[in-house]
Ligand SMILES: Nc1ncnc2c1ncn2[C@@H]1O[C@H](COP(=O)(O)OP(=O)(O)O)[C@@H](O)[C@H]1O
């Protein structure tokens with residue numbers, strides 16, 4: 220039995236916006252689940268419905284086996300960290316953290332003990348008498364966390380808690396948040412728009428787009444076996460290269476080039492003589508043809524040196540995945556963007572590789588590492 | 602060794618707070634405020650424009666302040682001197698204290714100014730506090746709760762804003778007669794507590810200064826709605842409430858028409874109506890020496906308002922929400 224389970228959770232705002240459409244999700248005891256998706260995809264809406272701050276248009280929210288749809292946030296006993304922290308500006312750090320305990324009429328001595336403990340876990344012990352105005356962004360973020368963990372919650376919700384921090388602090392706080400999560404062991408639903416955050420933090424990750432769940436699985440599954448074009452594009456940076464191709468016998472036709480498919484051939488049987496969208500991750504392209512796998516010739520356009528790796532942007536004569544195919548899952552605006560930049564692709568290479576712009580290179584591709592998607596539905600072909 | 606070495610070191614924060622005296626804090630705040638304002642040189646205006654605008658402001662200020670200066674000067678004069686000497690300079694004999702003492706006497710059988718002043722304070726403070734409480738509750742409700750008919754109700758409030766009391770004097774009088782509010786202090790206080798403009802102000806203030814997320818956070822923290830209002834919202838509403846308090850006290854303080862129609866007993870009059878009565882008598886019979894009293898009464902009436910404004914001013918400082926949100 221899961222700590223939190225959402226079943227066909229739906230939200231239609233009075234403006235007619237369908238912010239969330241039939242979300243099914245379960246969070247196990249002590250599990251850290253990340254809900255990720257671009258801005259406006261319904262993440263906050265979902266979280267607020269779980270917290271009880273938003274009415275539910277359809278579906279159910281369960282904590283354990285208890286349906287909590289009609290229970291007020293006060294009685295749901297969830298802890299939540301808001302995107303903008305929402306600290307009480309007129310109360311000190313200690314009072315902010317202890318506010319929930321005061322509401323529960325916990326005796327003063329016990330309350331102070333718990334506030335001190337929470338402050339210790341978060342490194343706030345020296346700041347207990349300060350007002351939020353006199354704290355840095357990172358410290359405010361910690362107070363917001365402290366306010367949540369002091370209650371020893373069984374359900375812990377976080378709405379983009381790190382998005383207001385600068386890049387370096389954000390990376391630090393990721394492991395901090397996970398450390399706190401391990402310490403309190405509450406089932407956690409964590410919302411972010413940042414796929415790196417999702418991949419590095421989540422036990423499991425749910426990708427949401429346009430209010431619809433795209434895929435729910437471990438970071439490894441999402442990366443290795445994306446369920447559709449949207450997930451394929453959304454997870455991973457640089458993004459997966461996607462090309463429009465066609466299947467001819469046991470070969471994949473990419474523009475003027477032909478790749479021998481090998482074992483991937485069987486799943487593509489239904490697509491013989493038809494179009495398919497082929498995807499390959501930038502790190503699955505290796506320099507030097509011939510030595511096993513299929514060869515792909517490309518013209519190098521731009522080389523970006525990142526120190527630890529080399530990003531090589533290249534062009535081939537295969538058309539980029541058609542807008543219509545991407546639109547099926549990615550939404551029209553994004554589809555336009557995607558095709559715009561997919562006139563070629565990008566490879567992630569060893570920084571010592573001797574590649575210059577303008578050069579003609581041959582990449583070696585393991586056919587087993589190719590991803591295929593249906594051009595009409597965007598769904599993965601497996 | 603010396604005692605300070607043995608004492609445990611104070612936490613850095615408290616030490617800092619103790620080191621800064623009230624005066625130093627005031628000074629720091631003043632300087633911070635100065636740094637936060639853009640100097641006029643950076644507005645991109647030409648020097649001539651700045652001079653012209655400044656001159657306009659000075660003229661306007663003089664225009665509004667002249668009567669007050671006149672009042673201060675003439676409060677020291679006898680009735681004869683008020684009419685015969687130059688209005689903007691002093692003239693002997695110096696009658697200030699004599700006239701002031703007369704405010705406490707019944708000079709012409711109409712009643713004493715002291716009594717009317719007391720009434721003014723009573724009506725203004727009670728209805729000011731009442732208006733503030735109502736505006737706080739109503740403004741918060743309209744700003745942060747959705748309920749059936751909210752828009753219609755608020756439209757009615759706004760409509761109320763547009764109706765001047767002079768327009769409803771006759772129906773008000775007739776209603777008051779029926780419900781025995783003529784010559785009752787509640788007849789004065791109750792309508793003064795209902796101030797659409799303050800409700801409107803408070804709603805806007807709450808919308809701008811109390812984020813929904815803050816109230817949601819308190820709900821998540823298990824606070825009841827009453828507790829959220831008193832412990833979270835109300836402390837943040839203080840600057841708005843002070844504005845409303847000042848405005849509603851001033852409105853009742855200066856109200857003339859309402860007390861004029863509902864009071865017929867002299868000792869219920871507020872200062873405005875009492876002095877109106879004096880003015881009538883002074884006009885009818887020139888020799889009762891009522892003009893110095895009118896000038897002095899006017900002066901005494903405006904001073905508390907100026908003082909109140911000065912006292913409440915510090916609540917206008919912004920920045921109460923500072924630190925609640927991420928940036
Ligand atoms: N109170 C509201 N009323 C109407 N529409 C809303 C409201 N809140 C959010 N929405 C809409 O619902 C969609 C999802 O919003 P939200 O859950 O805030 O997205 P996210 O948190 O993923 O950025 C958006 O299109 C947004 O405009």
Ligand SMILES: [Mg+2]
Pocket residue numbers: 262263264
């Ligand atoms: Mg959001």
